[in-house]
Amino acid sequence: MDIAAYLRQQKEQIGHESRQVKDFSVFDFNYIPPQPVVRMECKELIDEMLRFEVSGIASHYAVIGSRGSGKTLMLKYLQRIMPGQTCLEFLYANCRHHNTSFKIFSHLLGGQIAGGSLTGLYDRFLQKYRRKTVVVLDEVDLMSPKDKHREILYLLSRSEQPYMIVMLSNSPHLVKQLDAATRSSLQPVPLHFKNYNAEQIHEILRDRAAQGLHRWDDGSIAQIAALTTRLTNADARVAIKTLKYTVTKPGEDLTNCFERARRDIVVDMVNDLSDANLMILWAAATSKSDLAKEIYQRYCRFSQTQQEKPFSYVYFYSNLSYLQSVGLVALVSTKVGRTYTNRVLATFDTSIVDSLFKLRFG
Ligand SMILES: Nc1ncnc2c1ncn2[C@@H]1O[C@H](COP(=O)(O)OP(=O)(O)OP(=O)(O)O)[C@@H](O)[C@H]1O
Ligand SMILES: [Mg+2]
Structure with missing residues (x-):
């Protein structure tokens, strides 16, 4: 093959294919349009932020919506326009990338802080953000199981300084899954972004x-x-x-x-799933039985071959709910004998998970 000729030919072909496009960045999922299509649900959030600006009293929010319903975009857009029009400070962290309270504080303080205690970091946060501050925690259900109590939520909601927390999630069970102490001090208002x-x-x-x-x-x-x-x-x-x-x-x-x-x-x-969630999805996609209990056994067996301690059934099940909330599986309650149990149905071509699983775990 004449590589130079091939290159010329492909260059022409690809140039031809891209002729219609003026600006490729509009296809980037992180692109923020100058004026996003308005979501009426946002009005409630904006009004609440404005009330917070005036009174310093925060209502915290749990914004729930399925994938691609504009949660991240709406809050990033508010982060862009709010500071110019109000005196609110506006902070954003994605819990997929900063998945413990420690890492989130460290990120919001502007850097990679390695040592020290969580309370030490929290004190620095209090020093740095003295003004009324909105703290957006995106994909909050992806915080690590190591930080089961999601302490940042507890600390910020109990603080005497004015902080308003906005959590974003796919999961309709988010509020239920917070631990009791956090839920009672946070009392998040659920706000559903309709499809x-x-x-x-x-x-x-x-x-x-x-x-x-x-x-x-x-x-x-x-x-x-x-x-x-x-x-x-x-x-x-x-x-x-x-x-x-x-x-x-x-x-x-x-x-x-x-x-x-x-x-x-x-x-x-x-590809974006954590190792544990990928194992669970793989077990569901490749198990002969679609019953949750048997999928759990398959997941435990595999997890042990990886020298990983498997989750308890309860925690395994809450991870299945997460996979349901992002639309990868459907959980269907069914009667087997005298008791009810759950069937787990994959909603996509399962060969995808098998090949990605092999790439990650060999
Ligand atoms: N109202 C809108 N106006 C313009 N673009 C939008 C709107 N809503 C969503 N989009 C675009 O759709 C894509 C997905 O939106 P976004 O990332 O905000 O979804 P999400 O609800 O955060 O999804 P996930 O739960 O997967 O994080 C982005 O590229 C975003 O720019
Ligand atoms: Mg998002």
């Missing part, structure tokens, strides 16, 4: 197209929006990725683009 409807997804895609494309076909955008709401939990990520494929692979069938995008998003999601 987008087809018109909202359509609007999101049209905005992206207007920002990032030279031209687009509104009919295709409507079709992507319809597929996304019908076949996913209205995950805006799938819609955005499908749009990218339809414009960078001209001629490819739209439903193929959609299926590819959907598969990519599942791969990303499975």
Whole structure:
């Protein structure tokens, strides 16, 4: 093969495929649009932040919504605009990347603080943030089991300084899963972000197209929006990725683009799972039985081969709930003999988990 000729040919081909695109960054999931499509649920949050600014008395919030429902975007957007219009300080931490109270404080203090105690760090936090401060904790259910009590929530909600906590999560069980002492001092107000409807997804895609494309076909955008709401939990990520494929692979069938995008998003999601959650998902996807108890046995056996102490059944089950909340499995209550038990059904092509599992665990 003549590599130079191949390079020339591909350069031309890829240039041709990208002709429609003015700005690729609109397909980046971290892109913050100049004006996101408005979510009415946000008004409550904004009003509460403004009341907090005036009174210094905080109501804490648990924002719950399925994947791709705009939780992170909305709070990041508020972080961008609030400080200019109010005197609130606005802090954001993602608990997937900073998964213990210690690491979150260290991150919010601006660095990698290695030694010392949690109370020491908390004291530094109190010194640094004396103003009214909103603290957003994204993906809060991904805090490590090592920090079972999620002490940061307890500390901030008991503080005499004015802090308002906003937790973001996929899990409708989030508030129930907090420990009793934290729940009673935090008393979070649940705020549900409903799944987008087809018109909202359509609007999101049209905005992206207007920002990032030279031209687009509104009919295709409507079709992507319809597929996304019908076949996913209205995950805006799938819609955005499908749009990218339809414009960078001209001629490819739209439903193929959609299926590819959907598969990519599942791969990303499975790849992002912790080792324990990946083991649990793998056990569910490859077990001969779909009964939760038997999947638990399979998970325990594998965990032991990895010299890992397996979770208790209760903790295993709360991890299954997490996998359900991100849409990877469905838990269905069923009667076996005289008792009720749960069946665990994978909601995607299970070959994905098997191959990613082999990559991670050999
Ligand atoms: N209202 C909106 N306007 C414009 N873009 C949006 C809107 N809602 C979501 N998006 C886009 O969809 C993608 C997914 O949104 P986001 O990351 O905020 O979802 P999420 O609810 O945080 O999902 P997860 O639970 O997986 O973290 C992002 O690229 C985001 O920019
Ligand atoms: Mg998010």
